[in-house]
Amino acid sequence: MLFEMPLFAGLSAERKLWLRANLSEHWLKKGDILMREGQTVTHHYILLEGELLTEKCVGNRQVIDDTRPAPVSVAEASLLAGMPLPLTFTANTDCYLVSLTESVVRTLLSECESFGKQVFRSMYGRISAYDMFILSGEKLAALGRLSAGLAHELNNPAAAVSRAADGMRDALDSLHRATRALVLCAIPAEIMTTLDAWASRPPPVIDATPQGALRQSEAEDHFAQWLSSHGFEKPWLIAPRLVAAGFAPDEFALVAERASREQFGAGVRWLAATLEMRFLSEQTWLGAGRISEIVKAMKSYSYMDQAPLQEVDIHSGIEDTLTIMQHRLKHGVLVTRDYDRALPPVPVYGSEMNQVWTNLIDNAIDAMDESGELTIRSHQEGNCAVIEISDTGHGIPADILPRLFEPFFTTKPPGKGNGLGLHIAYRTVVLRHDGRLNVVAGEGGTTFQVRLPLVHRHATAR
Template identity: 45%
Template sequence: MIELDRLREVSVFRDLTDDRLQWLRANIVEFCVNAGDVLLRQGELSTGLLILLDGELATTRREDGQDYVERFHAPDVFGTPCMVASIPFPATLTAIADSRLARLPEVAFRELFVTCSPFGRMAARVMTDWLTALETAGLNRAKLAALGKLAAGLAHELNNPAAALTRALDHMRGELAVLEESALALGGNAVPREAVTQLGALVSRHGPQAFMGAAGSLERSDAESRLGDWLAARRVAKPWLSAPVLVAHGIASDDLDQLANDLEAAQFDAAVNWVARVLDLRAMVDEAMQGALRISDIVAAMKSYSFMDQGPQQEIDIHDGIDDTLTVMTHEMKRGIHVTRDYDRSLPRLQVYGSELNQVWTRLIENAVEAMDGHGSITIRTRRDGHCAVVEFIDDGPGIPPGVVTHLFEPFFTSGHPPNVPKEGLGLGLHIAYRIVVNRHGGTIQAQSGTRGTTFRVSLPLLRDVAPPNDVSTH
């Protein structure tokens, strides 16, 4: 005989009273199946609610010429939407291992649904979850939604280096014309070859110098003023244009004194202008290169984040996925979030659905950022626990109320967004994160919260086969 506590472990029967559970036990039929047995085929009408008490089942949904598989472990229940709406079962249900089940006939199901409000509420919640998953194609919608949100942030991140690159190129176009004039002036004033060699060495020795803080700005301004006066005394035309460039590259009057003594005034003027233009152009090229590299880094991170042009499964280092996620979420981090990485680099590579797993990291980081209202610290820690890789996201926010934590991974759960609870990710976001980790990768995801912060813990098996891509819940 089935134990009442075992029935209570099934989600839809969780809130039933002992009397109702005894009635349920009296109305269900227990049976066993062997691994490989088919319980229902896609398109068939179910004659009752199937309850998985022990073992493992899988649903296989055929769509667009491909099979989409999802695995389920006991205890679980199958066919709730089909019973409520009298519709065919949307997938083929097969036993993966020898399993023990029970069937609640349709007549008894409808009696329980109508007369028992706790069961009716749970069945309605399962129904709502299933319909939404069906309409949105499950993980595809979550991925598109996440990428859509990231696109705005990425556009902002790309705009800054792109603008810097444009400014640098525009400035370089004008400086090239001035450099040509300076080079012609060197020749026109017959600057000696030895002096030209000294100018080349001077340019090669000096790079941009950093002046940090208020004291640095004042120091730089004074240096520019002194050098400008020194150049003016030696009849250099427009010393206010050359002095800032020379000072920015660490060139002082001592570096130019020998040239000033060896050259005539016109020659020295041409030499100073040429040095300033070359150094300025070199700085602009460096700035343009930094902007281009930043754009390249962002694009590469986004490509890696989405696993573009790759198969659905990959063997990855989970740290790369976390880092890619942080890169594409830089706009979120800039709001005042400090991230600490505490990685165990000895963790082996995992065979996973990389882009989907990155959606989990995105959801958890978003929740942490929103819980802290954009200001605080997040620690991302990885470690090994037996045969599992563990990833923890720890924030120092105000925490989540205990009554909310227990429902975080339920579909469409909402508590009216109480204080200190993240507004996004409570419903569909964390529910899909749960499905990716648990149903797709055979792992676990948990949340612990207190007044000092919240920890989301994801455990992933180090060695296992994972289910094929795309899933729609059928239970």
């Protein structure tokens, strides 16, 4: 089986005999450890029968990395590089292996071209797999951060809907009692017509300034005193809703003169209960609408149930990204849009490009310490769509710019970033979409420029 492996298939008959004389045989029982993580490697192992389990220490605990069934080559990279072993190898079944010393391996490398090609091909495959593993891990971590932000963003409208629904039960009871009182006191039809018109009157625009809040509080106290003077018990429960709807005591004076105290009390309570129900239903509608907006944006962001490569309105993807990142923008980031709406649809892998917008916008927010102006522009240059994302942050030093898209390179403090966000963006734009990703930095901020061809090469090939 040894010489059937691609690693040794190209050896001459003479070299095969030489190799047989210079290898050692090993038998492991299930559970035996072949090599431990961190140890110095002295031999190149080839597993011919059985299966090895690889594990890595992560956070003081052993985490399973992979299983490697026979036939497979083991530890040649660490041996040739003179580096400590990155994994622990344990027999997952009874195993049979052979080993080669470093001198034997180096002789084969220098004298047998096919052996060298297979060794480097194996090393390249493992590096590529590790690279994909790291990138996938970063994407999952980014998804976790995004999910946490979305959960927080969804919690606000969900809590508003819950509060409004809970308040509706009490408001409905109040409206039921007020309606019954109206019927029993035989309120005049013309007064009921007035109250009904008032109940349908649109509410005024809310003054959210501190001065506006103070004026409303004073108006509520004044209204409550006026209601108290007309025989209302607990007028402070009614006055706030009437003031919020834009009413003042003067409007009720004529009604109070034309109705008995019982009729007037029943009418005002009915009006307040009706206004409360309308307010709560409006809050429920707004909250449910916000939840629907976020869910719709998230579905569009991930391009669920759609083909991977498609022509899309690039602005829709950016807007979906801004919607689901609202939890990071609302603390002090002003978003300015300068879109060229005449820009034609762009052939892209939708969810992957949305990950690019996420990384670039997230990076811009961090550069501004979550307070500043984020400007997003789009226009067409020749056969390319150009999207620019600019921030008003502290900029990027000139000596760092050449390394900006390198994997694991970051200027952020520990725990803030691992240097893969911009690397993933670069790979997606350049390698997946045949585009370009450039950066221009100065004292007034940084601009990332994404160029995407309007005709994708794979689309033209079809």
